[in-house]
Amino acid sequence: MKERSRVEQFERIRRERRDEGLSIRALAQRHQVHRRTVRLALGDAVPPTRKSPERVAPVLGPHLATIGGWLTADLDAPKKQRHTARRVWQRLMEEEGVVVAESSVRGLVAQLKTEIGGDRAQVMVPQTHGPAEEAEVDFGEFTAVIAGVVMKVFMFCLRLSHSGKAVHVAYANQTQESFLDGHVRAFEALGGVPTGMIRYDNLRPAVIRVALGRERFEHPRFIAMRSHYGYDSFFCAPGLEGAHEKGGVEGEIGRFRRRHLTPVPHVASLAALNQALAAADARDDARRIGARAETVGAAAARELVLLNPLPSETFDVSAPLSCRVDAKARVCVRQSYYSVPARFAGRRLEVRLGATAVIVLDAGKVIAEHTRSLHKGSEDLVLDHYLEVLTRKPGAMSGSTALVTARASGAFTAVHQRFWDAARKQHGDGPGTRALIGVLLLHRTMTATVVSAGIEGALVLGNFDPDLVAVTARSAMTSAGATSPPVPVPPTASHAATTQRPTPSLADYDQLLQKETA
Template sequence: MGSRVEQFAAIRRDERVEGLSIRELAERHHVHRRTVRQALASALPPERKTPVRVSRRLEVFKPVIDTMLRADLDAPRKQRHTARRVLARLVDEHQAVEVSYSTVRDYIAHRRPEIAIEAGRASADGFVPQTHPAGAEGEVDFADLWVVLAGVKTKTQLFTLRLSHSGKAIHRAFPTQAQEAFLEGHVYAFEQLGGVPTVHVRYDNLKSAESRVLLGRNREESDRWVAFRSHYGFDAFYCQPGVNGAHEKGGVEGEGGRFRRNHCVPMPVVDSISQLNELLAAADAKDDYRRIANRATTVGHDYLIEKPLLRPLPATEFPTWLTLEPRVDRYARITVRQCHYSVPAKLIGRRVRVRLGATTLTVFDARHEVARHERITVRGEQSLNLDHYLEVLQRKPGALPGATALAQARKDGTFTPAHEAFWAAARHALGDSKGTRALVEVLLLHRHLPAADVIAGITAALRLESVSPDVVAVEARKFGNAAAPPSPGSTGPQVIDLAQRRTIAGAVVPVDERPLPSVAPYDDLLGQVNR
């Protein structure tokens, strides 16, 4: 457009300054005389007209294609005509051998939505800008997040709750999308935001909240979810199922991808889910300084305005965990969600109470906590604690070398090289059975003494060339006492002899006038023995 404007300006200038004719202007500027007339008539070149291309070969078949597309309105979604199928029918039924695939494809692409609108099955596609009052609405969704967890590439679930007005978002990673994670994510987000949206929170089809998806926006909610919403005092707004409802919570739909691209590339390398969540919390704080689109203020600034308008948090805690009562099998394990966890062997055959959270599993015997494990997400996996099997291993020491709990203890570092060295020395000195029992007694010390003290006791015992558990216990307590800080006001242990005691102010110690002890009677006895 710019070059034609300049060309028109040059033609008009030459005509104005030199008075050249139309023919002379056309020859000088190498254009048609029609272009010269257009330039003299207006300084702005006329708009170029896009020619309307008509496929003469397809024209006679358009009514046939329209009939096929109208029939698709009542057909199952996965059994509707594709462009390739339409072309095949045209060739087979109407001998349209000269019609190309691209021509049929392009016609169907623009004609199919027109037919749907004509039949009242769809409306013109478009969106209406929305304004979200401060403190009123939020959006929730899960997104996949890949991390390197303990050296293994692992997929976690990124929970996101976003305030619709300010765009302030809270993120939390969980192993699964289970209801426990769903509820814990809400609790964490509400605590970080300092309140709850006053009107509603938008959701899609999350099984954590819904028992069944009904027609349109209707849902059959689970009882725990209803109780949770009632506890925090907010309503749920369910979007249309499928891609048709994605735009109804478009803020959080785009938030997951934006957050991953900006804070999780390259993949985070972490040792645990808790460490990952520390990184996510730092990223959330950093996002307070960003601006959304063309806003003049930051997310953090808008959130400070929105925060006082949120509903206050309830005074009591909602139990987000799931309570179960499995029975302990003969391997001292319980099975929860098709995964196995160990408990103390004394509980074999009994039922225990389990509190299943999003990331942890806690086992109770009556009111006493007896075991705690990180939650497993892989079906059939086991989390076994070697300490739970020590009483059994005292009676069956031969089971220790191949024990799964021992392999896991070696992997996580709780069974250290010091334990390995003591076991090897004990077996060498006492034999396999007695040496293993000695190791079990040392492992039992961990129940009463800090791990560092026990390891120091093992090291000291090996230095003394002893494999006695009693020596390990004595050395561990000596190490613990030496490392313990002195009590307030004391200067450490002191030894005062008798001479010093006499010099202590105010002390009256009588002089010892007794004769020195003699060993003469013992010498007489020795003489009698020698005779």
């Protein structure tokens, strides 16, 4: 792998010399190598073979394997019963008959322990990050009560390395859609993209498989997102050994959880939870990291203006799926059910699965849109999708799951219920329910406020014809400057007398025809 990298580097040096005419000094500065290396590359496309120095250990050399075996066995031994340098020296003299100074053994044992890993100290090297150059990304977990249900929530966090400014977004899952959507929201919140790289651990939404060293087999959609926003990625070493390589975001997730998510938050929805997280991010602008002289907000103010601008188009994070509509006019997406208009039953439709939304399309046209469910096995049914079926089967209306959902969401109001009760009382169960369905169909072309005004007018008149509701609703819609929609006057004897109309007749038109022929 290293040999291939040297060959590729030599190729770049030779190409830039040929195409740009750069000097040896300029090439050395660009590639951060010595001028001797540049001359070697210009002289021959094949790098010279590296020579390994031969080191001679006249006394301990024949015993390196023995000492290494003892220290390797120590990896599985109790910490208090492992070889010290003095114990290794003693065993060499007693068991191997080696005459050597203890200081020589001490130096060799320290070297071997570092190579084997039995005594490797984790030294953290202080880092300095330029403004807008780097960021770090990770997921964290916390518990929240959403709509009365205790559930585990996953928190996406993107932290700018220079200022410490961070963006936190909560999701019900840790899928690729959430991972990509977190980037989109974070970049929009910051108003730009880091000019250098973003550090990651080996999250599955980004990495398909970890290869040797730093090489990764990345997911194509992650590569597309990275290319769209124009930044580089850096993957940390697997496991605990790589955690310190993005220690900023690791510590940030723990700090944010203790500071803003303790005690356990109680919210009505995931959207409300994210509003609370955004408010917490804004409050964190006033805090100071360690002994820094300026606040996070002040440092971010200098940094954000240096970020690369956002692309003109937002990256589409949704995953394309193909789902068949079942006999109940539902599509099953990730073990949750979502309704579509009943006329699509039995067909296969395109579904765009996003982090927070599920969009169903037919021939590129959106036919249904739902908020992504937080729980598996749930049903998200829209009453409007079943109205044509309920017209033929009005008896199924009262017990329908879609009606229960509409009541819970507030789409089916008390005004609708009053109309339905009065219509059934006057016309009977089936015709009264059909009258309600006719009113519900008006919501496809009119706003809820206007339809409610039409229903109120019908209730006042005691007439439950959907056409009358439509006429009253249109009157409310076209009344200009009215603070409230007009309400019809209840029918009285005098009112009925003044509002009676003569029976339509064509006699006047016949007279016109007679004059025309005369």
